[in-house]
Amino acid sequence: MRAGFFHPRLVWPLVGAMLLLAGVGRLQASTVMEMSFEEVVSHSALAFEGRVIGMESRQLSDGSIHTYVRFAVLDVIKGDYTDEEIELSFLGGQVGSRALQVSDMNMPEVGETGIYFVESLTRAQVHPLVGWAQGHFLLEQQSSGADIVTTVEHVPVVGIDAGAAPVTMNLSKGVAKGVTVRSSQSLLAPLSRPMSVDEFKQSVREAAAQGQ
Numbered sequence: 664m665r666a667g668f669f670h671p672r673l674v675w676p677l678v679g680a681m682l683l684l685a686g687v688g689r690l691q692a693s694t695v696m697e698m699s700f701e702e703v704v705s706h707s708a709l710a711f712e713g714r715v716i717g718m719e720s721r722q723l724s725d726g727s728i729h730t731y732v733r734f735a736v737l738d739v740i741k742g743d744y745t746d747e748e749i750e751l752s753f754l755g756g757q758v759g760s761r762a763l764q765v766s767d768m769n770m771p772e773v774g775e776t777g778i779y780f781v782e783s784l785t786r787a788q789v790h791p792l793v794g795w796a797q798g799h800f801l802l803e804q805q806s807s808g809a810d811i812v813t814t815v816e817h818v819p820v821v822g823i824d825a826g827a828a829p830v831t832m833n834l835s836k837g838v839a840k841g842v843t844v845r846s847s848q849s850l851l852a853p854l855s856r857p858m859s860v861d862e863f864k865q866s867v868r869e870a871a872a873q874g875q
Contacts, residue, residue: 695767697833698794700841701825704870706793707780709742712802712860713749714776720756728763729787730756732771740778740864741871751781751791765789769796769815776802778812778863796837802860811857814838819845819857823866825873 704710713734720730729752736749755765768790771777780798781791792798800820801813812820820842827841838844845855858866 695795695797695835697835698797698839699827700823700839700866701827701870701874703780703793703798703839704741704825704867705874706782707741707798708784709744709749709781710740710778710867710871711736711742711744711749711781712738712740712776712778712864715771715773716748718770718773720758722758722761727754728756728758728761729754730770734771734779737776738864740867742781742784744784749781751779752787753791754789767795769799771799778802778860778867794835794839797835797839797842800863805857810860812860812863813857814842814844819855820863821845821855821857823858823863823870825866825870 698706711734713736715732716735717733718730720728722728731750731752733748733750736744736747753768753770755763755768755770757763771779778800780793782788782793782798783791796815799815801815801817802810803813803817804810814820814837816837818838822843824841824843845857
């Protein structure tokens with residue numbers, strides 16, 4: 664696969680130079696546009712629940728460095744995928760003394776369990792998840808033992824409005840429009856029940872069905 668395919672809502676100005684003398688490259692000022700939850704679902708070729716079981720950074724023949732993250736596929740929520748594992752490529756990483764850093768890049772971590780919206784199964788991209796953090800959710804266990812859905816910043820998701828109007832030219836803050844999260848500043852925060860994994864999956868399936 665070739666690198667260099669970009670999401671239609673991703674604008675990626677490169678500000679700053681490659682620091683080759685130090686062996687470190689930085690790609691800065693990556694700008695991701697806000698999407699609606701419906702857009703995240705509709706732009707994904709695959710949405711799945713998975714667990715990160717490994718990762719490895721490799722330098723390609725063109726000199727770029729990519730980190731390959733391997734997932735155990737626990738449940739396919741949208742799309743046709745039958746393998747038990749999947750490997751996704753993220754631009755950046757470190758091989759020996761050479762490193763490539765991409766600003767605002769949140770890679771999955773080994774051991775995490777989450778729900779991932781993959782834009783393409785055939786094209787290599789800077790970030791394989793739709794809308795970067797907007798297509799990356801974590802599953803975390805509460806003290807009661809129940810699993811809930813959170814953002815990559817570990818903020819509980821409390822609701823989905825799949826009918827939220829599409830956004831135009833707003834910068835992403837890491838959460839798609841229509842995804843309601845618990846606000847620590849809200850007086851109603853203690854009353855906001857986090858979504859269960861099953862509730863979140865059902866919202867994805869409903870949004871996918873409406874988009875057909």
